[in-house]
Amino acid sequence: MSEKETILKVDHLSMFFGKGQYVKKAVNDVSFDVKKGEVFGLVGESGCGKTTTGRTIIKLYEATAGSVYFNGTRIVAGIGGYLDEIKATKSKMRELKQNGGSAEEIKACEETIKELKTEISKAKADNKHADKKLVTKIQMIYQDPIASLDPRMTVREIIAEGLRIQGVRDKKYIDEQVYQVLETVGLVREHAGRYPHEFSGGQRQRIGIARSIIMKPELIIADEPISALDVSIRAQVINLLNDLRQSMGLSILFIAHDLSVVKYFSDRIGVMYFGNLVELADSDELFKHPLHPYTRSLLSAIPIPDPETEKNRIRVRYNPLTDHEKTDEEPELREVCPGHMVRCTLKEFKNYQELVKQ
Secondary structure (H helix, E strand, O other): OOHHHEEEEEEEEEEEEOOHHHOEEEEEEEEEEEEOOOEEEEEOOOOOOHHHHHHHHOOOOOOOEEEEEEOOEEEEEEEHHHHHHHHHHHHHHHHHHHOOOOHHHHHHHHHHHHHHHHHHHHHHHHHHHOOHHHHOOEEEEOOOOOOOOOOOOOHHHHHHHHHHHOOOOOHHHHHHHHHHHHHHOOOOHHHHHOOHHHOOHHHHHHHHHHHHHOOOOOEEEEEOOOOOOOHHHHHHHHHHHHHHHHHHOOEEEEEEOOHHHHHHHOOEEEEEEOOEEEEEEEHHHHHHOOOOHHHHHHHHOOOOOOHHHHHHOOOOOOOOOOOOOOOOOOOEEEEEEOOEEEEEOHHHHHHHHHHHHO
């Protein structure tokens, strides 16, 4: 796929909570892109930063550092990285002055600080003046269908809320749009006058999907949309999302921890661990040739629907302290083979390349 087909680009995105010694790196320097019309799966254990990544992309959280581009326009710009660089450059400049550094070195530091301040100004301007209509082309489906629906609002009011926020006042037009999306997601017009508590979990999630597609989005962030549903209902919701993807030309960022579902539904998969993206590859490639030890651990945990095989299945356990050699080198995301990225050190990278050749 060419660069022109990219709808969403996440560039070195970080989201930290807290300050100083109490800082928690929920998302740490994560980069990936989503192509037009594809489903990009983001998987990992609970607490690894999947949901925080999705919420930061859609601007529910203010990014600490990094950028998010949607259709080529920067909609999220964190300034924390620039501030850290300014702090480090000022510290270096003080050392140069104390140790008799040359005028050229000091001037270079001053120029660097000036350039970083310019970047901060640009980031603040992009955050403030991001096209709101463009941002509404990204919609989110939440994990808990009942918690994401206001119990005091009717289904009609819930689904139509986005249209009203955008300034639509034609009641007849709003009702037509609400009825249309209700039928699209498998509900009926009569449901528009009811309240969320009158529906089952699967129906509530359909209401949440209807609320997102009424805005005619180009990208949907589906945050574990099936994890709170019964197994029998999960397939229906996945098939509904697949149908919407085909009929509306949607791109989907699918966040989940059920790898069997992700394999079925996703074109490419990114694996997250402890706030970092540790592996990224096509769905088939990832399942055939998992390279990172954490990915192999995740895949070994997938239940097998056969009693004898399941009884003898050996679970691979991941221990970051023993599964990687001790080194001062900071691991980074490297392309082991075309389209297959792994977060590793240079030595691990060479080992992975040899492993792929076998």
